[in-house]
Amino acid sequence: MADLPRTARASVALPGATGEVREFELAPPGAGEGWLEVTASGICGTDVGLFARGVSEPTVLGHHVVGRVAALGEGTAQRRGLAAGDRVVLEEYLPCGRCAVCARGPYRLCPETDIWGGGRRIGMIPAAERPGLTGGNGEFVFLPANAVTHRLPAGLTDELAAWVLPYANAIDWVTGAGGLRPDETVVVMGPGYHGLAVAAAARWAGASRVVVTGLPRDRERLAMAEALGALPVVVDDPAATAERIGALTHRPADVVVDTVGTDPSVLGPALDTLGHGGRLVLTHPKRPGAIPLDSGLLIRRGLRVTGVRGRSPEAISAAIASLADGSAGLGAVPTVEVDLEGAADMLSRLAAGTGPESPHVVVRP
Structure with missing residues (x-):
């Protein structure tokens, strides 16, 4: 906890298809929880659509999140096999882990993380709900107890890691x-x-x-x-x-x-x-x-x-391995980087069809 700052900034999407940078307090994580320091947050069509339609409440978007473990609550390290400093990709799903769907394995179909049924996901939870930073377009992202993470190899760059999902x-x-x-x-x-x-x-x-x-x-x-x-x-x-x-x-x-x-x-x-x-x-x-x-x-x-909807854990493991060994070839697609101050403008441009030619746009806080 000694290295966790008191506050962090994030780009917040606002109703009316606008956005602004706000500052949030970083509370100590509870049991099973944690904080990731965001190193890359890929923008996808879902983010653009949410921004363009106008969110109902201020929200930190971003659900293709790559980060480094900054703090872990009690029991989190043992349950997740993580340690401070580990690099991970964070899935958007927040499954309950208790229902019949989760028991069979395809947790991406869990009713509690089904956006068509009002479920909850990383990058879609209003900023008013503490701790507020539950999307990738910020300096830090909160790691709920039911979040799903995957460790990344040291040689995989943040730009390529943003392709994982x-x-x-x-x-x-x-x-x-x-x-x-x-x-x-x-x-x-x-x-x-x-x-x-x-x-x-x-x-x-x-x-x-x-x-x-x-x-x-x-x-x-x-x-x-x-x-x-x-x-x-x-x-x-x-x-x-x-x-x-x-x-x-x-x-x-x-x-x-x-x-x-x-x-x-x-x-x-x-x-x-x-x-x-x-x-x-x-x-x-x-x-x-x-x-x-x-x-x-x-x-x-x-x-x-x-x-189809989403992906399996096995596909994520295959994607990480392929990106790490170069067999994906996705390094041939240029990466367009934007900071927090430019995130809302980029989302607006993408919604209007005036964004960059490369579709690989990454927020780098």
Whole structure:
């Protein structure tokens, strides 16, 4: 506790899609709790959406958190196997650890951390709730007793460590829901944060061909996908998407991962791209949520459509190892850093579509 400062600053998102830097007191952690000194906090689309819609109460956002253990309460070190100074990645989930879901293992589906059911997560708890610092966009983040952490190897930089969660998502989506087998073809719809992570995961998992699609305005991000070993396809006519992909791969896709967000118009081209036994992985709810799918096509080709949420602990371990040994290749994607004073402006720019070309934006307190 001697090294824990009395206060810490954080960027606070405010109602009305604005933000400001505030100072918070750092209370001694209770039993099972702790504090992390934040070294990197990756910005993802969920943060941008929360900021753009306007939070209902002032909130410290940020749930792709990398930090160093600064203080541990009674029993925390023994329960977590942590010590002061350890570097960790902090998951957003705050599972109860008692319910039937947690007992089976997939704690990311625990009702108490389900945001669709009013659950609680790192980066989404109002700042008025003590100790206030429960998001990554601050100098320190509170470690609740039910938080989930994963230790990081010494050689993994903070910039690459900020990829752990989106890359673990991608590994889970490609190898789990997508059921990717060696020498198969993967098509990634969208070259955003998760799209590039999926391209990297597909190459890591043994795909023989990886294609990433994007709009004409996405040419720089498609170039990043190409640096990851993917084939870029510019989509200016959605009806021609499957034909253009086929001209590159000379075979139907085995797995299509849709990362474009709420637009349902990509689903038709995605299904057209798949060959017999193909798998379509949906990573984001569409609007409207009820969308038509060609059931005849699904049956004729024996297609499978799977929705995904988050990632497994095994995927996180694989992501950490792959990032540490360089096999992820995600160092080819430039890192854009912003300090606490610039965090709200960056979120505003990203929401308006005027942010940097690289999707890997990291708050460095």
